[in-house]
Amino acid sequence: MTRVKQAFDWHYFIKHVAIIAVPVALQNLLTTTGSMVDTMMLASLGEKTVGAVGLCAQFSSLMFAGYWGFVGGGMLFFSQYWGAGDEDGITRSYGLTLSFMLTVGFLFATLALMFPDVVMNIYTDKKEIQTIGITYLKIVGFAYPLQIFAMAISALLRSIEQVRVPLYGGIASVIANCFFNYLLIFGKCGLPRMGASGAALGTVLAGMVNLIVLVAFIIKKRLPFVLAFSRHFLWSRYFIREYLQKCFPILCNEVMIGIGNMMVNIVLGHQSEQAIAAVAVFRTLEGLIIAFFSGFSNAATVLVGKEVGAGHHETAYQRAWRLVYLCSSLIGTACLVLIAVHNPLLHAMGLHDESFRIGTGMLIIYSVAAVIRMGNWVQNDTYRSAGDAAFGSIMEITFMYLMVLPCVYGANYGLRAPFLLVFALCYVDEPIRYIIMQFHMYSAKWIKPVSDVGCATIAAFREKHNIKQ
Numbered sequence: 189m190t191r192v193k194q195a196f197d198w199h200y201f202i203k204h205v206a207i208i209a210v211p212v213a214l215q216n217l218l219t220t221t222g223s224m225v226d227t228m229m230l231a232s233l234g235e236k237t238v239g240a241v242g243l244c245a246q247f248s249s250l251m252f253a254g255y256w257g258f259v260g261g262g263m264l265f266f267s268q269y270w271g272a273g274d275e276d277g278i279t280r281s282y283g284l285t286l287s288f289m290l291t292v293g294f295l296f297a298t299l300a301l302m303f304p305d306v307v308m309n310i311y312t313d314k315k316e317i318q319t320i321g322i323t324y325l326k327i328v329g330f331a332y333p334l335q336i337f338a339m340a341i342s343a344l345l346r347s348i349e350q351v352r353v354p355l356y357g358g359i360a361s362v363i364a365n366c367f368f369n370y371l372l373i374f375g376k377c378g379l380p381r382m383g384a385s386g387a388a389l390g391t392v393l394a395g396m397v398n399l400i401v402l403v404a405f406i407i408k409k410r411l412p413f414v415l416a417f418s419r420h421f422l423w424s425r426y427f428i429r430e431y432l433q434k435c436f437p438i439l440c441n442e443v444m445i446g447i448g449n450m451m452v453n454i455v456l457g458h459q460s461e462q463a464i465a466a467v468a469v470f471r472t473l474e475g476l477i478i479a480f481f482s483g484f485s486n487a488a489t490v491l492v493g494k495e496v497g498a499g500h501h502e503t504a505y506q507r508a509w510r511l512v513y514l515c516s517s518l519i520g521t522a523c524l525v526l527i528a529v530h531n532p533l534l535h536a537m538g539l540h541d542e543s544f545r546i547g548t549g550m551l552i553i554y555s556v557a558a559v560i561r562m563g564n565w566v567q568n569d570t571y572r573s574a575g576d577a578a579f580g581s582i583m584e585i586t587f588m589y590l591m592v593l594p595c596v597y598g599a600n601y602g603l604r605a606p607f608l609l610v611f612a613l614c615y616v617d618e619p620i621r622y623i624i625m626q627f628h629m630y631s632a633k634w635i636k637p638v639s640d641v642g643c644a645t646i647a648a649f650r651e652k653h654n655i656k657q
Contacts, residue, residue, distance in 0.1 A: 196506050205487045205514070211351040213483025215358035217476065225366050226387055227472050229373050231538025235465035237384050238538055240320035242468020243311040244328065246453045251296040253446020255336055257439030258288040259343050260572050264434055265638060266347030267490050267573055268497030272639035276422070278348065279413050283420025284431055286340045293336035300329030310450075312457040312464065320384050327388035334395035341402050341414055346486050347493075350411060357402040365394035434577050434638065441581030448588040452614055455600050462543035463607050469537045470550045473526060477554075480522050481562045484515045485569045493573030496637050499645035505632050508570045512629065516563040523555035549608040557615035560622050567625045575636030579628055587617035631655070 230237050262285030269277035299307060304325035308318040338361075342354035371379050372386030382389065406414050456467050488511045495504035526533075530551050539547045568580030595613040599605040628634060632655055637643050649655070 196510075201491075201507060201510065204491060205484065205511070208346070208349065208351055208487040208490055209483035211355040211483070212346060212486045213480050215355045216479030216482050218358050218362045219475075219479065226369055226390075227469060227537050229369055230384065230387060231536075233373075233383055235461060235538060235543065236314075236316050237320055238468050239312075239314075239461065239464040240308075240317045241324055241384055241387060242464070242471055243308070243317065243453075243457055244321050244324050245468075245471060246311060246450065246457075247296075247300070247307055247325070248328075248332075250446045250450050251292065251332060253442040253449070254296065255289045255292040255339070255442075257435055257442040258285050258292075259339065260438040260442070260569070261285070261431065261435030261577065262340070263343050263347050263489050264493060264572055264575065264577065265431065266344055267493030268575070268637060268639045268642060270348050270490075271494035271497030272499075272641040274639060275412065276419065277639070278344070279416050279419040280422050280427065281431065282340070282344050282413055284423055284428065285343070286337070286420070288435075289336050289340050290333060293333040297329045297332040300325040300332065304329075311454065314461065314464070317461075317464070324384045324388045327385055328391050331388075331392040331395040334392070334399055338395065338398045338402055341399075341406070344413060345411070347490055348413070349490060350409075351486075353402060353405045353409070353411070356405055357398045360401040361394045361398035364397040365390055368393045430638065434575070437578040437581040438572060441584055444585045445588055448585075448593060451593055452596055455596055455610065459607055460542075462541075463546050466539060466543045466546040466550060469534060469539055469543075469547055470554070472537070473533070473551065474554060476526065477519065477522055477558055477562075481515060481519050481565070484511065484518065485566050487511065488515070488566050488570045489573040492570050496574045496635055497639040497642050499637070499639075499641045501632075501635050501637075501642075501646060501649040504574060504635060508574070509629055511570065512563055512566050515566045516559050519562045520559045523558050527551060527555055546607060550611055553608065553612045553615070557612075557618055560618040561615060564618060564621050564625055567629055571628070571634040574634050575638055576634035579634060580625065583621050583624060587621055591617045591620075 226241075227238060230241055262281055265281035265285075266278055269275075269281065304322040305318070307325060308321040311321070312318060338357065342357070345351065345353050368390035369387050371377055372382045372389050373384075374386075375381030403415075405411075453467075457464060459467075488508070491511070492504045492508050495501070495507065530548060534544050534547045564580075564584075568584065571577070571580050592614060595616050596610055599613055600610045632653060635646065635649070637646055
């Protein structure tokens, strides 16, 4: 792409990044903090309980991968139609997105409730850990449809720049989760002492609270789209085809990467009990970094997708590459803070001696990898919001199956390498992908509008910058 210098409105850019990113980051940080509190409560029950619940969380992550393809595709349409001012487009996109997401939610709820032994047998061969995990899944499965319904609402509200309502729901959910978990895990106020099962029931109740708060604020503020039920299902055959064409690469990416991560977690779950406990704690702390980052990723989706939908492609391009570097620098800062406080944090979450050593090593490795990893992530989200759902997905799937998995399995089962080396190889592809993604970023070929307004101006933009598709 031929670069054309023009004044960039930094004030508007930083202001709107903060308006979108900060509430989303706060909500996700609160959720992750709630998970940390859960882990601290469960730590008093032993490393096996912490490890079991951590493995169940990996199953939830696989569900996340299954429905996130529709979230990503939905936000592509939400943000672009929002920029174009197409309310009918937003409403029918939301109805279709919600339908697909709930299908995934009910499928995973069925697996958790009806076949928990099969699920746990996949993730670990430790019988005691399996037993704890089975009792947890039999209850937490009821939370899955509730969480997905809330996620669909939150994705829509963020895309139309109503970011505070999901924050309020998140705050209520975290408070409820900590409150119910305390009562149910330890059997306070005359309730039975339920242990890990109490944590699962607390998650279900917190999901109900989150959904109730979201709907209450939507009704009070009279926000459009979410409750326009009669317009949710006005889909034409052409619209469904276009929607699925955009969602298919994202869905393939999330499902294939979800399966790939599950295969990695199977390796990590067949280690010593100390390593399994360290992985469970690490995943919670990793969630802090991802929670912090996801706010800026959402900002990229909205600020870039909105301009593409409105036909302002030059502005979208100028914002995109700045967002990538801003996110990477902020993630680096967050990782340094996490390393600085890791000692008391890991001990508070139940890690000692060997498990503490492993957890510390994992945090150091991840802190180096996260800066590049999150740079790849925000570039992929940017491409998706602009209409290019395929490029980043192809890159991620290709490197996962041709590089990451062979390296992880070869090092663990072939070379019998130390655990921390095996863990480090989970990120071996990130630098190479980052370089390729950067070339694509500066080509601007990823700007592919779906709105009529955006399509009307794309030819002139490509001609101006000599972009050949």
